[in-house]
Amino acid sequence: MHKKGISEIIAYVLIVSMAVTLGTIVTIWYRSTTEKQVEGILNPIEGSSQCEDVNVNVAFHYDTCSIAVFNTGSITLDAFKVTYSDDSGGINTSDYELKIPPRLSQELTLPTEGIDEQQVETVNVVPIIIVGIQPYYCTSNYIFTAKEAFHCAA
Secondary structure: OHHHHHHHHHHHHHHHHHHHHHHHHHHHHHHHHHHHHHHHHOOOOOHHHHOOOOOOOEEEEOOOOOEEEEEEEOEOOOOOOEEEOOOOEEEEEEEOOOOOOOOOOOEEEOOOOOOOOOOOEEEEEEEEEEEEOOOEOOOOEEEEEEEEEEEEOO
């Protein structure tokens, strides 16, 4: 009898099954490691659970080219990133390092660099909170549109 042919088939099946098993193990390990790394990178950018108690509102002050940011949430806001645009597509982004406790507001003067027509139409406010030493950018839709474009003196 020639059992040599059957043992070769069994050897090939064993080698292929070990290769598939090893590939599956490496894929699962790589996926879990990558997810942990991405989560560590994205958490400071989008603080999901940390931002649940964050809420802001904006009032436009047309005569002074400023906005009042109201903290309507239940957590102190530590800083802001404010992006605003004019009616011709000019955009300006400014960082504001100031704390606003809950239920209070702060007036922010909008710089006019990058705004060609000095007519502000929309304002996007990104509140930043600090938990421990980690900053979290609360990127919910805090985009506000003025009822009319207002002129900012250069």
